[in-house]
Each structure stands twice: as C-alpha cells, then as structure tokens.
Amino acid sequence: VQLVESGGGVIQPGGSLRLSCAASGFTFSRYAMTWVRQAPGKGLEWVSAIGGGGGSTYYADSVKGRFTISRDDSKDTLYLQMSSLRADDTALYYCGKDLWETNSWYGGIGSWGQGALVTVSS
Amino acid sequence: DIVMTQTPLSLSVTPGQPASISCKSSQSLLHSDGKTYLFWYLQKPGQSPQLLMYEVSSRFPGVPDRFSGSGSGTDFTLKISRVEAEDVGVYYCMQGINRLTFGGGTKVEIK
Numbered sequence: 001v002q003l004v005e006s007g008g009g010v011i012q013p014g015g016s017l018r019l020s021c022a023a024s025g026f027t028f029s030r031y032a033m034t035w036v037r038q039a040p041g042k043g044l045e046w047v048s049a050i051g052g053g054g055g056s057t058y059y060a061d062s063v064k065g066r067f068t069i070s071r072d073d074s075k076d077t078l079y080l081q082m083s084s085l086r087a088d089d090t091a092l093y094y095c096g097k098d099l100w101e102t103n104s105w106y107g108g109i110g111s112w113g114q115g116a117l118v119t120v121s122s
Numbered sequence: 123d124i125v126m127t128q129t130p131l132s133l134s135v136t137p138g139q140p141a142s143i144s145c146k147s148s149q150s151l152l153h154s155d156g157k158t159y160l161f162w163y164l165q166k167p168g169q170s171p172q173l174l175m176y177e178v179s180s181r182f183p184g185v186p187d188r189f190s191g192s193g194s195g196t197d198f199t200l201k202i203s204r205v206e207a208e209d210v211g212v213y214y215c216m217q218g219i220n221r222l223t224f225g226g227g228t229k230v231e232i233k
Contacts, residue, residue, distance in 0.1 A: 034222070036171075044163075044171065044214055046222035058221060061123075094170060107218025108161050110182070112170040 001025040001111040003095050008116035015085050019116050021078040021095030029053065029073035032098040032105040035080050037091035038115070047093070048080065051105045058105065063089075085120045092117050124149050124217050128225035135205040136233045143228045145198045145215035152195060152219075159218035162191055162200045165227075166211040174213075175200065207232055 007019040021033070035047040048069040049058040057069050068081040078095050092115040099110035125148040135141045151160045162175040173182045175191040178198060188203040202209055210232055215225040 036222075043212075043227045044165075044216075044224040046224065049222070060221070099173070099176060107159055107222055108173070108176045108216075109163075109171075110173055110176075112172070114170055 001097060003097060003111060003113035005093065005095050005113045005116035008093065008118045010119045010121060011085055012122050013086055013120055015120075016081070016083040017085065017118060019080040019082070019093055019095075019118070021080075021113055023076045023078065023097065026097065027101075028071075028076040030101040032102055033069075033071060033078045034096040034098070034109055035069065035078075036094045036096055036109070036112075037089075037118075038094070039088070039091045042091075045091075049105050049107075050078070052098070052101065052103050056104060082118070085118075087120050090118060090120045124151075124220050124223050126215055126217055126223050126225035128213075128215055128228050130228060131226070132229040132231070134231050134233050135202075137207060138204050141202045141205050141209075141230060143200045143213050143215075143230075145193075145200070145225050147196045147198075147217050149220070150195045151198075151217050158194060160191075160193070160198050161216045161218060162189075163214045163216060164209075164211050165214065166208075169211075171214065205230070205232070 002024045004022045034049040050069045066084045070079045094115045095113045096109035097111040099108040163171040165171040179191040212227040
C-alpha cells in the first residue's frame with residue numbers, strides 16, 4: 001500500500017487549494033478514504049471521509065461547507081478541495097485508507113500517507 | 123461530539139519496564155453491531171501515524187506482541203509489557219463509532 005499526497009503549499013487567507021492523494025498497491029475503489037490533519041506541534045484532527053464507491057461523504061464541523069472530499073476511482077486518487085482557508089487550517093494533511101473493504105465507511109485507518117503541508121498565511 | 127481523554131500526557135520509561143496508557147471516551151464506543159470502535163496509533167518522531175490496535179484488542183499485523191489493548195464501553199488501556207527504544211513517540215487513541223475523534227496523545231520517551 002502506498003499513499004502519496006500532493007498539492008500542499010502556502011496560500012493566503014480566503015484562498016483555495018486542492019490536495020490529491022495517489023493510491024497504489026490495493027483496489028482503491030473498494031476502500032473508504034479519510035483525511036486527517038495535524039497542526040504544527042499539535043495532535044491529530046479528523047477532517048473528512050468518503051465511502052467506498054464515493055456514495056457517502058463525511059465532514060468535521062470545522063471544515064463543513066468549506067472543504068469538499070471526492071475521489072476518482074479510475075485514477076486511484078483521492079482529493080480534498082479546500083476553500084475559504086483560514087490560518088487555523090494550517091497543518092500537515094494526511095490521507096488514510098480504511099482498514100477493511102466496505103461500501104460505506106469503517107473508520108479505522110489502516111494505512112497513512114506521508115502528508116502534505118498547507119500553510120495559510122498572508 | 124465524542125471526547126477522548128488520554129492520560130498521562132507523557133511517560134518516561136526505563137527500557138524493559140512496562141508502560142500503560144489510559145483512554146476514556148465521553149460515550150460508549152460499543153456499536154449495535156457488537157464491535158467496539160476504539161483504535162490505538164503510534165506516531166514515531168518525524169513519521170506518519172501507524173496503526174497498533176483496532177477494535178480495542180486486535181493487534182495490527184506486524185505489531186509486536188508486547189503491545190496489548192483492553193477495555194470496554196468508555197474505558198480503555200494500551201499496555202506495553204517491556205518498552206523498547208523503538209517504542210518512543212506519541213500514542214493516540216481514536217474512536218470510530220461516530221465520525222472520528224482522537225485523544226490528545228501521550229508522549230513516551232526512554233529514560
């Protein structure tokens with residue numbers, strides 16, 4: 001299993017950014033996927049998840065209405081579209097693969113990527 | 123939202139000695155499907171988190187058997203029977219019954 005995040009960078013407050021997570025080593029379409037973030041020096045915070053098949057999406061209250069999770073199973077890629085970014089969105093964003101195959105969302109994260117750093121600053 | 127509370131915040135352990143981390147949830151993590159959605163992760167310095175235990179007490183493949191998990195309902199414990207140098211890092215518990223919530227983390231260092 002390999003998960004490689006990309007798309008991070010420095011963005012001004014109010015701006016938008018799209019993160020990608022390229023997956024390999026497993027049948028991507030069969031697994032729910034998750035985004036988790038970690039602010040500098042802080043703990044882990046769940047951001048969003050999408051079910052296997054993309055039928056269901058889930059968001060933390062802190063990002064609801066500003067972030068959109070999606071997936072392209074033909075490209076084995078997970079996305080996180082982030083808009084109206086704020087300073088407190090600054091974090092390392094990890095993508096994670098569900099532990100078990102499911103059409104919905106199991107929740108337990110079995111594999112993690114290395115993270116993509118998003119810095120929101122003027 | 124379910125709040126996860128970990129204690130202690132940090133732990134300094136002599137190699138070969140045991141260690142124990144507590145995790146308490148604000149609501150029961152026992153689902154109607156019979157599973158308890160409590161997970162343990164270790165984030166080693168400079169690395170991504172890695173899964174140690176799932177559903178309270180099931181060890182993820184490759185995790186040494188010196189790690190064990192126990193508990194039920196709202197009270198859970200991760201135990202390391204004999205701490206080794208490679209076990210340093212921050213340990214997080216996580217609930218998965220209602221969205222996902224992580225505990226604040228317990229930093230384990232070697233004396």
